[in-house]
Amino acid sequence: MSVDVIILAAGQGSRMKSDKPKVLHPIGGKPMVQHVIDSARGLESARLHLVIGHGADQVRAALGGQVLNFAVQAEQLGTGHAVAQAMDAVDRNGISLVLYGDVPLTRTETLQQLLRIAQQGHLGLLTVELADPAGYGRIIRDDLGAVVAIVEHKDATVTQRAVREVNTGILALPSRLLADWLPQLSSNNVQGEYYLTDVIAMAAAEGVRIEAIQPEHEQEVQGVNNRQQQSELERWYQRREAEWLMAEGVTLLDPSRVDVRGSLSAGRDVVIDINCVFEGVVRLGHGVEIGPNCSIRNASIGDGTVIKANSVIEDARVDAGCDIGPFARLRPGTELAKGAKIGNFVETKKARIGEGSKVNHLSYIGDAEVGEAVNVGAGTITCNYDGVNKFRTEIGDGAFIGSNSALVAPVKIGAGSTVGAGSTITKDVEAQQLSVARGKQRNLDNWQRPVKQKD
Ligand code: UD1
Ligand code: CA
Numbered sequence: 001m002s003v004d005v006i007i008l009a010a011g012q013g014s015r016m017k018s019d020k021p022k023v024l025h026p027i028g029g030k031p032m033v034q035h036v037i038d039s040a041r042g043l044e045s046a047r048l049h050l051v052i053g054h055g056a057d058q059v060r061a062a063l064g065g066q067v068l069n070f071a072v073q074a075e076q077l078g079t080g081h082a083v084a085q086a087m088d089a090v091d092r093n094g095i096s097l098v099l100y101g102d103v104p105l106t107r108t109e110t111l112q113q114l115l116r117i118a119q120q121g122h123l124g125l126l127t128v129e130l131a132d133p134a135g136y137g138r139i140i141r142d143d144l145g146a147v148v149a150i151v152e153h154k155d156a157t158v159t160q161r162a163v164r165e166v167n168t169g170i171l172a173l174p175s176r177l178l179a180d181w182l183p184q185l186s187s188n189n190v191q192g193e194y195y196l197t198d199v200i201a202m203a204a205a206e207g208v209r210i211e212a213i214q215p216e217h218e219q220e221v222q223g224v225n226n227r228q229q230q231s232e233l234e235r236w237y238q239r240r241e242a243e244w245l246m247a248e249g250v251t252l253l254d255p256s257r258v259d260v261r262g263s264l265s266a267g268r269d270v271v272i273d274i275n276c277v278f279e280g281v282v283r284l285g286h287g288v289e290i291g292p293n294c295s296i297r298n299a300s301i302g303d304g305t306v307i308k309a310n311s312v313i314e315d316a317r318v319d320a321g322c323d324i325g326p327f328a329r330l331r332p333g334t335e336l337a338k339g340a341k342i343g344n345f346v347e348t349k350k351a352r353i354g355e356g357s358k359v360n361h362l363s364y365i366g367d368a369e370v371g372e373a374v375n376v377g378a379g380t381i382t383c384n385y386d387g388v389n390k391f392r393t394e395i396g397d398g399a400f401i402g403s404n405s406a407l408v409a410p411v412k413i414g415a416g417s418t419v420g421a422g423s424t425i426t427k428d429v430e431a432q433q434l435s436v437a438r439g440k441q442r443n444l445d446n447w448q449r450p451v452k453q454k455d
Helices: 032-041 056-062 079-089 108-119 175-184 196-205 227-247
Strands: 003-009 046-052 069-072 095-100 123-129 138-141 147-151 165-174 210-213 250-252 258-266 270-272 276-284 295-301 312-318 334-336 341-344 347-353 358-361 364-370 381-383 393-395 406-408 411-413
Touching: 003 032, 003 079, 032 046, 032 095, 032 108, 046 056, 046 079, 056 069, 069 079, 079 095, 079 175, 079 196, 095 108, 095 175, 108 123, 108 165, 108 210, 123 196, 147 196, 147 210, 165 175, 165 196, 175 196, 196 210, 227 250, 227 258, 406 411
Parallel strands: 003 046, 003 095, 046 069, 123 210, 250 270, 258 276, 276 295, 295 312, 312 334, 334 347, 341 358, 347 364, 364 381, 364 393, 381 406, 393 411
Antiparallel strands: 095 165, 123 165, 138 147, 138 165
């Protein structure tokens, strides 16, 4: 049976106090609404509809390129009115699932349970018992325990407010029924809104069975209305990521001090010290060790590589057995072959460093191709930029670059050659040559330093 998923995301989210639409605020580095979309994509034959309003252009732009039907709700007249905006595109023979763009962490399995109920012609409702139900719609049951209505907090009597089972807003039902009931909603209530929740009483009146189910975790139905709630969900999300990593065989020195904003995969016996942040797609091979305070984004790190404290890596590929940091910065386009070493205060960019080569201290290697077994001395700079253009430096296998050398690109340093410390190299160096390009040293005997005049 076809499934139409209607995601409500037109509300303003004024309590976020933000210029960005609420549903674009991230959890785990990904916009909340994208979490909802991804969970819905896990459902079989689901078509996705997104109801947008406040910040519609921003939301559309942020989600561009995805297969999504956008429905615009120009005025926010309530959740029932919002769903109605998407109904033109909904298949009446299928089922509809309503989700909220600001309730990001509902699991696909939970949604599947609701769909199974709707597929049998019933109405599936996701509810939760809260210690403090204030603000939520209350689930009203009859003497036999059957759900008969939802009453919004503001419309509820004192007795109804005592009910702790609340509406999460997430429900599934045959689309034909939804299409029949939406036009019958009225805005005759305290908030003057068209409440989607009023379809529950309509279902009860028509004898449609209403089955309420509960999520495995309360956080699955937690909405985000302010930064505080966002941070709570973020922590819960990160805890789950950490647990998953540990289950995969990763040692986390402190599971509460690692953040994954994207997808992190790791081989066996990986060790991650505290305060590391992983963004985008990061792959760690077996036995990778990462010291404290590292930031790694869109990178793959080979088996047995050690990344020491305070290193920053972005858009880089690192082979097995490399040694990085502390305080190394691998910028986009860095590729390290097996066993390469990048030491403290070294920056690399668009640079291939060959097998076993070392750039151990205080260097900048950019737009460069470095061969195997090269030794780059401390303080070496590839001068790749003339203020307008970028040029490449090539260093052949086994070359030795003395400390504090400036390699003015475009320039080639041949295999097995040696560059004397402190050289400014502007011309190519052939294989096996020694090149020294610095002022000659003069030593003057009995040199008198200037003396201060007494007055
Ligand atoms: C809604 C439910 C309430 C439930 C609560 C759970 C109704 C009438 N009430 O209340 O029973 O306990 O959610 O959080 O459904 N939205 C639109 N267009 C609108 C109004 C809302 O797109 O015109 C979207 C919002 O962006 C949001 C979601 O619908 O994502 C819920 O809206 P919100 O105003 O937060 O509903 P509540 O009053 O909290
Ligand atoms: Ca809400």
